[in-house]
Amino acid sequence: MSTAVEPDRPHSDAAPPVEVFWGVDCGSAEIKVVAIDREGRLLTTRKYRTLFPLVEHVHRSLAGHADELSAIIDSDRAALPPDGRQPSLRPGHKVFATGYGRHHIGFVQGQLTEIKAHYLGVQHQLGLQQDYTIIDIGGQDAKVIRATPGRVEKFAINRKCAAGTGAYIEELAHRLEVPMGELPRLAAAHDKDLTLNSYCTVFSGQEVIKLLMQGERVENLIHAMYRSVVKRVLEMTPIDTDTLVFSGGVMSHHSILMPLFAERFDAVRTLLAPNAQFCGALGAAIHGLNEESDNGLPNHQ
Amino acid sequence: MNVSSMDVGTVDVKQVMRNYFGDLDAAAKDPARKVAWCTSVGPAEILRAMGFAVYFPENHGALLGATRVSSDTIPLANAQGYSPEICSYLTSDIGACLKGVTPLTKAYGLDGVPRPDVLVYCTNQCKDVMHWFAWYARQWQVPLLGIHPPNHLPEVLPEHVADVASQFRRLITQLEAITGTPLDPAALRLAVARSREATDLWETVLNTARARPAPLSFFDSTILMGPIVVLRGTQTATDYYRALLAELQTKVTAGHAAVPGERLRIYWEGMPVWGRLRHLSDLFANNRAAVVASTYCNSWIFSDFDATRPLESMAQAYLKIFINRDDAYKEAYIERLAGEFGIDGVIYHAARTCPNNSNSSYNLPQRLAAKGIPGIVVDGDLCDLRCFSDEQSTTLIEAFLETL
Numbered sequence: 001m002s003t004a005v006e007p008d009r010p011h012s013d014a015a016p017p018v019e020v021f022w023g024v025d026c027g028s029a030e031i032k033v034v035a036i037d038r039e040g041r042l043l044t045t046r047k048y049r050t051l052f053p054l055v056e057h058v059h060r061s062l063a064g065h066a067d068e069l070s071a072i073i074d075s076d077r078a079a080l081p082p083d084g085r086q087p088s089l090r091p092g093h094k095v096f097a098t099g100y101g102r103h104h105i106g107f108v109q110g111q112l113t114e115i116k117a118h119y120l121g122v123q124h125q126l127g128l129q130q131d132y133t134i135i136d137i138g139g140q141d142a143k144v145i146r147a148t149p150g151r152v153e154k155f156a157i158n159r160k161c162a163a164g165t166g167a168y169i170e171e172l173a174h175r176l177e178v179p180m181g182e183l184p185r186l187a188a189a190h191d192k193d194l195t196l197n198s199y200c201t202v203f204s205g206q207e208v209i210k211l212l213m214q215g216e217r218v219e220n221l222i223h224a225m226y227r228s229v230v231k232r233v234l235e236m237t238p239i240d241t242d243t244l245v246f247s248g249g250v251m252s253h254h255s256i257l258m259p260l261f262a263e264r265f266d267a268v269r270t271l272l273a274p275n276a277q278f279c280g281a282l283g284a285a286i287h288g289l290n291e292e293s294d295n296g297l298p299n300h301q
Numbered sequence: 302m303n304v305s306s307m308d309v310g311t312v313d314v315k316q317v318m319r320n321y322f323g324d325l326d327a328a329a330k331d332p333a334r335k336v337a338w339c340t341s342v343g344p345a346e347i348l349r350a351m352g353f354a355v356y357f358p359e360n361h362g363a364l365l366g367a368t369r370v371s372s373d374t375i376p377l378a379n380a381q382g383y384s385p386e387i388c389s390y391l392t393s394d395i396g397a398c399l400k401g402v403t404p405l406t407k408a409y410g411l412d413g414v415p416r417p418d419v420l421v422y423c424t425n426q427c428k429d430v431m432h433w434f435a436w437y438a439r440q441w442q443v444p445l446l447g448i449h450p451p452n453h454l455p456e457v458l459p460e461h462v463a464d465v466a467s468q469f470r471r472l473i474t475q476l477e478a479i480t481g482t483p484l485d486p487a488a489l490r491l492a493v494a495r496s497r498e499a500t501d502l503w504e505t506v507l508n509t510a511r512a513r514p515a516p517l518s519f520f521d522s523t524i525l526m527g528p529i530v531v532l533r534g535t536q537t538a539t540d541y542y543r544a545l546l547a548e549l550q551t552k553v554t555a556g557h558a559a560v561p562g563e564r565l566r567i568y569w570e571g572m573p574v575w576g577r578l579r580h581l582s583d584l585f586a587n588n589r590a591a592v593v594a595s596t597y598c599n600s601w602i603f604s605d606f607d608a609t610r611p612l613e614s615m616a617q618a619y620l621k622i623f624i625n626r627d628d629a630y631k632e633a634y635i636e637r638l639a640g641e642f643g644i645d646g647v648i649y650h651a652a653r654t655c656p657n658n659s660n661s662s663y664n665l666p667q668r669l670a671a672k673g674i675p676g677i678v679v680d681g682d683l684c685d686l687r688c689f690s691d692e693q694s695t696t697l698i699e700a701f702l703e704t705l
């Protein structure tokens with residue numbers, strides 16, 4: 001991926017053509033950043049922990065490190081300007097936001113929901129010609145998006161409880177005292193299909209403790225946890241397409257979920273979106289590119 | 302609180318409500334007058350005709366929610382054994398009584414809610430009102446009278462009407478024992494006639510939102526509906542809505558938009574989220590979506606009132622309300638309004654503590670979507686903000702509007 005630094009350019013009255021579109025996905029756990037050029041080609045991806053004040057950390061993620069592509073003019077690169085002033089974006093750069101923090105970044109040129117962003121990110125990369133369903137599991141929510149090649153048709157987001165989301169996996173990993181990165185490997189070593197019944201994260205935790213007390217293997221409990229995630233997501237809305245695309249950070253880190261989803265369907269093609277964790281940020285950038293396209297540039301999906 | 306985009310120069314709803322509460326307060330302090338508490342779709346016309354000053358605790362519940370006093374008072378009722386899962390009007394209001402607070406003090410200068418001489422409920426909307434009023438009956442040793450209509454009706458049949466009219470007659474006898482004066486039939490006919498006139502005007506007011514752009518939104522209407530809830534059966538309500546209608550018709554002619562740049566037209570199904578009206582009003586307006594129709598505001602349209610047969614027509618009107626009907630009726634109702642108001646999509650508010658006024662749990666959104674009326678379910682509550690997430694609801698609503 002290119003990380004070339006652009007030279008600072010003098011300000012001029014005529015706005016320069018936009019050359020770099022930045023997408024920022026302000027998630028509950030991580031800030032994901034993507035830059036694309038006006039042809040929709042990916043220039044860079046970055047990921048930071050979500051910390052607060054959010055706007056400062058988004059600014060830092062857009063500035064990047066030394067010698068990296070930056071959306072921010074060098075004089076503002078080190079930190080946000082004082083007194084609440086907006087940072088200076090490089091001429092020819094525009095920033096678009098998605099994710100739960102999207103309304104809290106004052107200096108972006110536009111924002112869109114994660115639903116539309118993930119759809120745009122997936123469709124841009126895969127160019128699917130048939131109807132399909134995206135399953136995006138994030139830190140604090142899970143989404144099922146029914147899409148056509150041209151639009152989001154309908155969607156569902158998990159209601160009320162975090163069960164079935166990244167927060168659920170984190171909580172159970174904590175209860176089991178297993179590092180997150182170890183979970184997929186341990187689940188693969190299961191020798192029994194167990195079922196966790198509750199759809200409440202806290203009650204699931206209690207169920208896990210009870211099973212541990214009864215001498216159940218940790219591997220089987222982790223596998224049951226993944227199966228529980230699949231069940232929770234599939235309860236949200238019927239899946240009626242032949243193609244299932246996975247996006248989001250949880251899917252990219254817990255690839256064992258893909259076959260668990262796939263085994264619930266006959267003859268359904270399952271795909272992991274390229275740059276799965278960055279689909280939302282990429283979609284935000286594509287949204288920006290499309291906004292520009294309304295001024296004459298080609299329309300990217 | 303002001304979420305209304307209405308310019309209320311000539312038609313001041315706040316003044317109408319201020320006068321109403323002032324009179325209630327005076328009645329409560331006057332030994333010669335009597336105060337009745339009544340549920341919001343209860344037989345107010347009978348009470349008015351018998352000279353009671355009528356107070357509606359659900360209006361108080363909405364005020365507790367809108368001022369967010371509920372957040373402090375609900376837990377007090379919960380601790381007394383009133384579950385967090387039951388009506389949060391009930392828990393807000395009982396908690397407020399336990400704490401000795403009311404937003405009526407700040408809004409209208411009342412020391413407290415007006416003490417009742419009698420409590421009259423009607424379970425056409427839910428059973429929680431019965432439990433709610435029963436608490437006050439025990440607390441203050443006040444007579445408790447109830448109307449128990451048949452519920453969830455596919456259609457309202459003559460035997461249903463006869464049943465409820467008969468219950469009204471028994472209620473009148475019980476009330477006469479409290480007032481010591483027989484009901485004047487002419488006074489009842491007058492109250493029903495006034496209610497009919499006011500409710501017809503209210504319907505016409507709401508129907509002005511069929512215009513494109515709509516001159517008022519659901520969020521305006523939740524404020525403007527005050528008089529049709531608390532002043533049914535009075536000339537004041539009729540005068541107010543006649544003036545309001547004239548103002549709205551002028552706005553329609555002038556092309557005034559409640560939501561500038563109106564792009565989408567939305568139906569709100571279910572209760573308002575009283576503590577987040579401003580937030581939601583801004584959210585829709587920022588997306589150039591006008592919420593132009595709702596089940597909730599339409600619930601005070603009683604087209605069956607007929608002064609020539611007051612009790613039977615009241616029975617018919619209070620039986621036929623949306624909340625007391627079966628799902629097939631509700632589906633046809635929303636479908637009809639979606640057509641009449643040019644609706645692009647429906648927001649179904651699943652109010653945690655109000656299952657009776659939440660209609661997304663039995664596949665209704667999916668059935669209407671199959672008929673080309675898309676919708677999204679938003680979890681929340683009328684008063685209990687512990688059940689409502691700003692972030693999740695914002696994403697849901699914005700993403701839904703993006704799909705339309």
